[in-house]
Amino acid sequence: MRWRYLLMVVALLSFLAGITVVRAETSCDGKNDQDLIDCLSIQINELNDSLEKSRAATAPLEVEINKLSIRIKSIQGQINTATIKLKQTEAGIKERSEKVSTQYLVLAVKIRGMYIRIRSEPLWVSLLSSTSMGEARRELAYRQESNDNDKQLIVSLIQEIGQLEEDKKSLEKQKEQLAKLQTELDKQNTFFQGEVKKAKAYQTDLTGKIAALTELQARIKAEKEGTFSTTVGDVPLADDPASRPDYNPGFSPAFASFSFGAPHFKGMSQYGAYGRAKSGQNAEEILKAYYGGIEIKKDYDPGKQISVQGYGRMDIETYTKRIYEVPNSWGDSGGFEALKAQAIAARSYALAWTNEGSGGAICTDQGCQVYKNSNKGGKWEEAVNATRGWVLVKDGKIIKPWYASTSGGYQESYDALSHRKDGSSYQTPSFWDTKNGRGGWTSSAYEKIGESPWFYKAWYKSRGGDSCGRSHPWLTAEQMADILNAWVVRYKSGKEDRLVPLEGCGGGNPYSISELREKAKGLGGGYERVIGVSVSYSDGGYTSNVHFDTDKGGVDIKGSEFKEAFNIRAPGWVSLKSGLFNIEKK
Template identity: 35%
Template sequence: MPKPTCPKFAIILLTTIILSGVYFAVPRQARTETKCASQDYFEDHYDECSSLIKTTSKKLEDVRNQKNSINQQIQNYLSTLTVTDAQIADLKTKIQQVQAQLTEIEKNLNNRKGSLEEKTLIRNKIVRSFYQMGRANPVEILFAIEEGENSGQDFVMRDIFEDTVAEEVIKQIISLNMEIKSFESDKEEAGKLRADLEESQKTLLSLKADIDRKKAEAQNQYTELEKKSQSYEETIAKLSALQQSVLAAKSGSESGSVGDYEPPKAALPSPKFSPAFVAISYGAYTHYKGMSQYGAKGRAEDGKDYKDILKFYYNTGVKKVNDFPSKISVSGYGKLDFQYYLYGIAEMPSSWPSDALKAQAIAARTYAYAYAKSGKTICTTQACQVFSSSKAKNPPSAWKKAVDDTKSVVLDGSVTAYYSATTGGYIESIGWDVKGSWPNGAYEKRAGSPWFYKAWYTKSYNDSSTCGRSDPYLTEEEMADILNAIVVWEKGNSTDRGKVTPFTTSCWGGSPYSKDKMKDRAGDLGTAYSDISSVDVEIGNNGQTIYAKFSTDQGNVSIKGDTFKTVFNLRAPGYISIKDRLYEVVKK
């Protein structure tokens, strides 16, 4: 009697060979996917190739996480004014990188598709054959035993072997079914991710267009402000000596650095009356050029090194000068050793981070190097750089190390190494100095600059005289007086404009219009204000307050930012002032 198990045994054995040799022949990682696509390679490196099967879902999960992170960044940028071209370019690169990863995954999935189709056909044939063959029944076993002792044993042993092999085949078939399910799920996820990334790219293009529009607006605003500046300078030239003196004292136009010691921090006090109005400046005593010292401190605290800091503020790298001059001519001291001179630069507290100190040392050296090359004598005040002979003789160790570690290093190119303490978070020719959005993400704020957000009512940062004012607040009557002064300033004659000076004559002198007279004259010219219900400002992407807006008893009024600052400083009582072109007015 023929042995009924032979065909089945052959099929099972063939199944085992095929499935073990074909099943996992799918490339999974960039470094092995090409090799594993070869069945011969796969059979010789089964463990290496088969282990790659499990990584596609993880790769897709990683791609999904990266895509979500990109979308979150885009959403954050959509709600802020402080997006730069570099940030847009970075996002574009990230999207391209994720798309490249997804393309590799899709190639891998396509390879898997062909392999799975082949294995599925084999599986289906085997399953049909397997169930058509069935198992040996007891009668077959009995006849096999009757044929002889060895035949019976062979039959039973083969049957046991077939059972074992069949179990292994079933396991591989189950695994194949799981892979098919995983493949379908991965393919669907890859398709969704591709669509999501295309949508993210569209959103990014829209954001880029919006940024370009804002840049164009900012350029137009800048051009307009340049024209206004010329007109403003002509107007200032026509002001009385008193008015020019008031503006010079209140504007904070001269630049100021931190010095060896940080200025004290003072919280905005609570007003003693209500409603109260206060003008708050973002930054002070700055030319808005070059390095922000508090910004450098914030960047160093954020992990940036001195080269990164200088690259941001000056848009250039550094270089070492081999023929660096050994001496420099210093006002009041004659020729000094260059390194000794730098030890005496008193522009930044030595307690600040080392990378901020190194950035300061290179900026100071570059500034002085320009004087030395031209043969000029450098002054020792903030008009140039503050020099302290006592500090030079005994420099703090941290500052000395910063100077020594950067010896002969200057900024590359023809760069004027300007710097100031606090710009308000915006620097000309660079833009917003922030991590995230302005104002909370400004590096100056993160570094704790006391000038970043400050209401000024003392004579200057180094003179605490107050002219009888104990805080920076204005009453509603005083704020309305400012608005009336603006009406007189813009619509009145030269005599009227000459009367726009502080009514606190004990400090300033002169013969200004009283508050009542100013209101009457504003009424004669068309509009007199008494009540103010709310105030707001519009800040442009050029780092300036474009408009100050008030809701009043005469309706809503919008005043150009530079006009409001000028008249506010001319008229506000005492030493209350706006120090920066970037400011806000708050009602409390």
């Protein structure tokens, strides 16, 4: 039966060798932006296909292994039974050998006695000494019977000894056969288990590569989907006229999707803090607005040492003076209290990150806080000195105060003590960051007062400035209808194949507008143009619904679903960065 398994293993190994060649055909070297995303998608699909084929090829072998395991257990049981029987036979042979030895000794004694008797009293003497003929006959008969019994015993003993020798040889032969069977069984089991193990190892390797590619793809997609984190000090201001609602794209009707804010929307808004400072709030009021029921401890040890990646250890005050998160110019334009609030937040963040100096080193980019190895000076250093030793605490524990450039007017709650390992938890408040709550959005939003260029923006460039050949984010009525058809296909068929942007960066074999329309038509869509649009907002700070008037009538889409479909299909880097958004028409 082993030839069947060998054929399966050969087929499996041939398959593995084959898909290695296929995997090598696609290379993403030298590709950038959307081309790289599409190329990575192809690679991931190829690896997933290889993984599924490998699993499919391995499955029959695993079934056979299971069958073999059952057979092995059965045969092993029979071997064990045979071994027990052999041991019983061996014990019987030993017992018989001991019995034969005893019989041999008895026979030897009898033969010796007979020999002595014959020598000491010959038969003729016994006959002559008999008193009668009858007695003589009885003596003769006795001796004859005794001789016959002894002869029979000798013959029987010789036969038993011969049989014992044969049984011993047979026993040794059976032992050798059982040992060979056991060795062969173990060999087959080890062989097939090894082949399955190799296949599993290959699958594990594929899974790891898929995960690595998926992670890389996610980082690139984050550029478009708005999952990155950034601060004022991280990038230059991006006040692009083409991203404003008053931009004229040169055609009508025209539609553009505007995001409120961009990064993670949690903790302190830096532009919001600036707007609050310009509105008369001091640093403590600003911090308590964003972080809720915290306390400001004002006597923390300024000499506390922390570790900074690439720069070793330094005291917390020196570190804070080298944070480049907000511009010095704010201090001269009514925003000095915002600088102070930022200094307190930055100091607290570093202490929380490093476990007050006893943990790891804090990074130096926007993943932690933007640090440069020289004092920023100016109004920033004044703000650091003015808040020397001030940190944010809750129940005596330093919180990790998140912050970002612009939230779009709504702050989301988060756990500011989640970094601790003692189970502590503290949820910051969620609220509309305006002078008078939901009703003041957007007119009295503090970020608007702070003049954030990201408060209300239509995005069409990557963070690196690539626009994929576009000069603005505005779409035609047909292009917006194409987004709706992408939504239909995405959410009614559950598939995203070929749902990639048509224009600009190319790659990925996208549906043409007409192809996607036909595909959506079979799912209840098939829109040709958008006529009008309106949006609804939730009190929870996100766009809850988008209503479109189209050539086929009205259609309502959940805000989250539209955002996903838009980011999948919108041309180039045109994208929505926030779940709180609006769609303009002109």
